[in-house]
Amino acid sequence: MNSTLIAPPADPADRRPIHPLWMRITHWLNALAVVILVMSGWRIYDASPFFPFSIPAGITLGGWLGGALQWHFAAMWLLVFNGLLYLTLNIASGRLARKFFPLTPQGVLHDLRAALQGKLAHSDPRRYNHVQKLAYLFVMLDLIVLVLSGLVLWKSVQFPLLRELLGGYEFARRIHFCAMAAIVAFLVVHLVMVALVPRTLLTMIHGRAPKA
Secondary structure (H helix, E strand, C coil), X not given: CCHHHCCCCCCCCCCCCCCCHHHHXXXXXXXXXXXXXXXXXXXXXXXXXXXXXXXXXHHCCCCCHHHHHHHHHHHHHHHHHHHHHHHHHHHHCCHHHHHHCCCCHHHHHHHHHHHHCCCCCCCCCCCCCHHHHHHHHHHXXXXXXXXXXXXXXXXXXXXXXXXXXXXXXXXXXHHHHHHHHHHHHHHHHHHHHHHHCCHHHHHHHHCCCCCC
């Protein structure tokens, strides 16, 4: 086994915040924005579905198309500005490079096998395993795709080049829906992992690992 893929155990004497305050605030605001966008987006989709199914009205937001659009636009601005702040602070503080890199295919395969076998350790909450790194980086990229495709749907005439790069308005709708579906899939897996390792939720609330 490649020992470089095994993270060292956490230092119990290290009481520095695992997640800084700015990261926790922007994380929860991003989560709020995404939930509103998904639920209102489902209602917007139901107004003109392009797949042979509709989303149950009980899990949508807005009540009708106009109301859903208002919720969607409000959450869109929250996601854009808060997301930009989150990304800027991650890059400027060095957290992005420190937390998410290096990332190697070998590391992902190793940690994925360990996770499927129930042997993936969580001894050091300060370190992300390779599967977590890949998942979080994917979400960042997926949110960028959501925003760009959303711009085409919102202001198609004002962004003709972007519209053409995304295959036209109708194809951009499908890209937007699939990117949203990927976010929902991530949220489901993320919530399952939080349920399995509850202390990750506590560290995201108050920034420190619970005492053993």
